[in-house]
Amino acid sequence: MSSMYLSFAVVFSVMVIVDLVGNTMVILVVLLNESMKTPVNYLLVNLAVADILVGVFFVIQSIITPALTHPENKTGDFLCKFVTGGILGWVGAVASVFSLVAIAIERYYAVMFPHSQRGKLTKTKITIFAIVSWVLALLWAGVGFFTTVYSKDKKSCDLSWSKEIYANVYTVGWTLVAGVMPLGIMGFLYARVVHRLWFTNQEREVTQMALLRHRKRVTKLVIAVTMVYALCWVPELTIYFLGFTGAIQLQTIHFNIASALVFFNSTINPVVYALQSSIFRGHLRDLICACCRKGWRSNQVNPALEPPRITSAQRRLSSVVSDKREECEIVSHEGA
Numbered sequence: 387m388s389s390m391y392l393s394f395a396v397v398f399s400v401m402v403i404v405d406l407v408g409n410t411m412v413i414l415v416v417l418l419n420e421s422m423k424t425p426v427n428y429l430l431v432n433l434a435v436a437d438i439l440v441g442v443f444f445v446i447q448s449i450i451t452p453a454l455t456h457p458e459n460k461t462g463d464f465l466c467k468f469v470t471g472g473i474l475g476w477v478g479a480v481a482s483v484f485s486l487v488a489i490a491i492e493r494y495y496a497v498m499f500p501h502s503q504r505g506k507l508t509k510t511k512i513t514i515f516a517i518v519s520w521v522l523a524l525l526w527a528g529v530g531f532f533t534t535v536y537s538k539d540k541k542s543c544d545l546s547w548s549k550e551i552y553a554n555v556y557t558v559g560w561t562l563v564a565g566v567m568p569l570g571i572m573g574f575l576y577a578r579v580v581h582r583l584w585f586t587n588q589e590r591e592v593t594q595m596a597l598l599r600h601r602k603r604v605t606k607l608v609i610a611v612t613m614v615y616a617l618c619w620v621p622e623l624t625i626y627f628l629g630f631t632g633a634i635q636l637q638t639i640h641f642n643i644a645s646a647l648v649f650f651n652s653t654i655n656p657v658v659y660a661l662q663s664s665i666f667r668g669h670l671r672d673l674i675c676a677c678c679r680k681g682w683r684s685n686q687v688n689p690a691l692e693p694p695r696i697t698s699a700q701r702r703l704s705s706v707v708s709d710k711r712e713e714c715e716i717v718s719h720e721g722a
Contacts (some may be wrong), residue, residue, distance in 0.1 A: 398448050402444075409437045426496075433489070458542075497582055565619060622643075
């Protein structure tokens, strides 16, 4: 095996571990804590599921498949379409893009129209958002199910288009669907939100100030996630667009770099949550400690005799009672 393949294998192996562990933790933190079950966090769960899908199928395509002898004929075509070709990973990648747009819409209405029922997200609306994001992702990235086949000459999965013009249109379409349109929508919505939160006069009552701090905290988190998305996807889309225009001749290294950037975007999101949200860090620490205690107690002869422990959540509660009460008021008032 080449040194380049080994380098990519090491990088992708590390990223898939971080991706699976980190995004699984995000899902558990939201689902196991009542205070985290807010509309924007449910959308982050949808984003985490999409990121896990990216991790699983990108690592199969980039690491496992090149190291194995791929079946040929119809079996090879089937595996390329549903396993080794990475198509389901790209479906997850597009679903994550649409999830970020849904989060931007949620933040826009939560900040700009906080008392309007029109913008208030309910469980039904969240479900619709999630379903629509996956359906649209499947419709767009699912084109690969019809164009991906096993190439005997290349000994790998390849794209087969009936006409070259279709391939060119699809390449340009990726730039619009995953780049220009979502970044344009999110940029416009977040510009309005940032202007409202940081550059306009707000009410000075205690409840309103607490609500304002909460909105700023959540908005900074989702903007950070969006910026990471832009930094990872814009180079990837630029590579493919330059290949389409003939400015560069696409090689394997270009595809590997593009896949690594999208993969990195899915991997880094949980880290962004931890860096931006002290509340998320606290729940994450509690979850890890609970898992460690459970594993330690399972090795004890009689864990029932062990004296009760004070959890980190209880320690934080005793020191920041006023903060917690403030957050409860915010959640009940804003519902986000």
